[in-house]
Amino acid sequence: MQTETVHITPYRTYAWVLIALLSFTFLTITVTWIDLSAITVFVALTIASVKAYIVLTYFMHLKFESSLFRVFVIMVLAIYVLVIAFTLSDYLFR
Amino acid sequence: MGASNFVEGVDLAFKVIFGISLFFLAGITTVMLWFVFRYSRKRHPVAEQIKDNNLLEITWITIPLILVLLMFYYGYAAFSPQRIVPKDAIPITVIGKMWVWTFEYEGGKQSPVLVVPLNKPVRLNLHSEDVIHSLFIPAFRIKEDVVPGKNNFMWFIAQQPGEYDVLCTVYCGLRHSYMETKTRVVSEAEYEAWLKALPEKSNEPEGLVILKKNACTGCHSIDGSKIVSVSFKGMFGKSEKVMTNGSERSITIDEEYIKSSLYDPDKDIVSGYQKGIMKTYKGLVSEQEMTKIIDYLKTIK
Amino acid sequence: MTEEKTHHPEPSYLVDTGKYKGLMAWLTSTDHKRIGMMYMYAMMVFFVVGVLLGELMRLELFRPGQQFYGPQTYNGLFTIHGIIMIFTVVIPGLAAVFGNFSMPIMIGAKDVAFPRLNLFSFYLYILGAAIALSSQFMGNGPPDTGWTFYAPYSIQTHTNVVAAVFGAFVLGFSSILTGLNFIVTMHRMRAPGMTFFKMPLFPWSLYATAWIQVLATPIVGITLLMIVAERWLRIGFFDPSLGGDPVLYQHLFWIYSHPAVYIMILPAMGVITEIIPTFAQRKVFGYKAIAISSLAIALVGYFVWAHHMYTSGMSPTARWIFSLLTFLVAVPSAIKVFNWVTTMYKGSIDVKPPFLFALGFIFLFMIGGMTGLSLGALATNIHVHDTAYVVAHFHYIVFGGVGFAFFAAIHYWYPKMYGRMYNFKRANWSFAFLFAGFNLLYFPQFIIGIMGMPRRYFDYLPQFTFGMQLSFFGGILLLIGIVLMLTNLFSKKGAKAPDNPWGGKTYEWTIPSPPPVENFEVMPEMGENEQPYDYK
């Protein structure tokens, strides 16, 4: 059984991460004010995904965990995306 | 020649899939039983350890893969024409309602059986008024769900005169298994004559039309037979035992009682029946229609 | 870990050593073996109830027209029969019983990773089953929707759907937690030296199963909650009269319920993969292929759900995509069958009852799986969808597959569980009755299904009568088989069982029968050159 090498994230990193997240929040809000019509949803989701990526890597420590955790997260998200894609293969081609 | 234009393709797909399956089933079973016999502990006391064999492994990945793709192809080939309707197909609207099929022809004429001309494409537009049903004509090898709020369709060319079963295959409640009718395939001339003879608008009493429209007749017969519940025949003026709030009392069926039976059916339950089978028709049957129903019920004593 | 040899033998797990005695000792035990056994007893009760409900249906179907009870009763019967059999018997099934009992021992662990969570899952299971069963006795009568709860009927019917749905929801959570527990157990608690590719194949199949449990079950959980919300709050996700989409319900339901069929069958395949090498005294052929095919089934099986919906009016694009994927998932199953059969080649085969049941499994599973292929093809599915053909398909694969694997497993591990043997002759007889009765019961259903007999029919057209009556007699034979088997196993004590009655090579056969509380006196370790299934 491998033992964990303890990684201590400095407070400063978290502060920066928070600032990044807040900026992205304001970015989404401003972006949705400008009416981008069709691609609004796409832009909003992209920004949300970036935020989610940051939360996963830093707040949830994925960056410092064993790679197994990362593999699992990617696998789960991939499965979920495929489920959506296959469901939409019905709705988009009706 | 099959009963419809799809029979041939579908049956071919069945034959291909069953053929391959049967071959493997028989083969594998025989080999398995042979091993059990030949290498039983009596005949073969010491097992030989066989090494894994990647070539063998790859072979039996590839061959089934090819075979299943073949099966897929036959299934697909017989299916894809089922979605391409010829332009000149005769449109018929199918209305599925708890436990009756109605077929509406051009001009709004309605019929409880599906009559179609020989060798002419027919397009069925499927509508449901309550829950999901599914129209199944086994002889034609076709089936499609009748989904409320969705405009499903199916089509076919009948190729042999005769009478065939029409069934409902999606579970739709109490009398799901009785939601059946017939389709009659007739010559074109006969079809035209039949269509002409079909009454433009029903000359049945208005009250009966309302009862049929709301599928009341699915549970209450008008000829005195018992389907799900009390027959309408002789209902008006009859006296009956009902349960109200858990205690039994006797009532006479009058206008008021019929009204409350429709709008609040769970209030008084006829002895021997359960709550909740009949749902409320509040908002579905108007006061005006109600009067017509009652007028009609008075006539069938 | 310190290892000191104890001089007196440890008491077996069947002996109460904790602060409680008797029943309480069982109900509060976090020992994986006891939890597995408790699942087994509970499941048998549900199973027997489900069987009787099934036979009641056959009785009514003996002749066309109404025989003994009305359509409402019949509709309630197949619903609760389906709910009991699917949600309380075969979904937890082999994983909950033998996964709990054997898997930790097979990987050389003392227990599962979270023993208390394990006990909690068991109580969730009991709670969920109780809620689901209570639906029969409360409110406006037994639910009558079928186990699929298709909207909008499930929203409109007055019967007691909410209790059934909520019971299924709770059962789902029990299943998720078991899966979670197993994943962590297999990742963290394997014996030193036992890499993933040295793990026995039953644990492998449980690993694949656990991922499906964890990743698919939540979807049906949320879907069932939506049904409850619709019935209570007039929210219309699926009810078209409020703007909802009934086909979306079907998507969500099958996104779980198709993978669920692999939750049932994968552990069954795993058991068969243990039994065949043991009784052939031969290394399993194609170890890696079998292990990886479990994962492949789990993964591809996730994306074939819409093959239950070919007639629902999906887009033609979706129909062919899902048909193609359905065919791909058949290939890994085929690989397993080929490997099992080849494992028998040049073995030294001892036809004992577990092996007999395993042979029965392979045969019935092949029929079930191959008829699955004709269901997976578009054109043929359109014809047989929602007919008795489907009923025959899934009984062949669920009960011919999972059921026979369960019987195989119980005959295989029985000596380990109880430290006793059973009567082989009677076991063989019960197999004969089960096998004959099974085929007589369900094979005619294939034929009348192709002739056009829809499922969930209280009454039927006269042309199907003969098939229906054959089925009835098959049902009687089956019942005899079940009674024979259960009395053989549970009516009287057999001779004392040796530690390794079959000559198996996995760890559970290296410890005493029945096992001590801590499983191992000396924690096992796997050497560099050691392989699983090392028959010499």
Added chain:
Amino acid sequence: MEHRDDIGAKLGMWVFIFTEILLFGGLFLVYAVMRGNYSADFHQAAHHLNAFIGTINTLVLLISSATVAMSITAVQKGNNRLAVILLMITLICAAIFMINKYFEWGHKFQIGLYPGSDLMITLNHGQVMFFSLYFFMTGLHMFHLVVGGIILTIVMIKVQSGTINSTRYVLLENGGLYWHLVDLIWIFLFPLLYLVT
């Protein structure tokens, strides 16, 4: 000695988080399909939501997530007092979130906009669907927030008493992971419900 496996515990938590993601995943799938069916109505209905409250709640949740993450650093460095303060801030943020939601939902109920209300069934189908999804999704999210709050309260008490300390803090890590999940879901709910009008 008790056998202890921190990685195993964390793995368990992650697997649990996966099930939660898919639980909400089902709802997002319904949202996607419904938005496709009724895009104009969704557009209309989203205007009725108060983007300002939504924004405040987003900020509050992000800050609370950061403080939870920092509290782990504090415990690792042996500074339990700071960790308790940081967790306290998180819980206060959670409370602010709940209070905001109370006003937001309260207002909707006041004007008669709630599932099954008489006003609701007069709206057209797409709008009903939007509000149904809004209540269902935010409601379920709120439920998770409450559960997360309870977990963090327990964790905080344990940090205070020293049961959680610089050598043994996996419980704090797991509580934090759960809290970040709540945050993660909100990150998607916020633009989809409040912003994309």
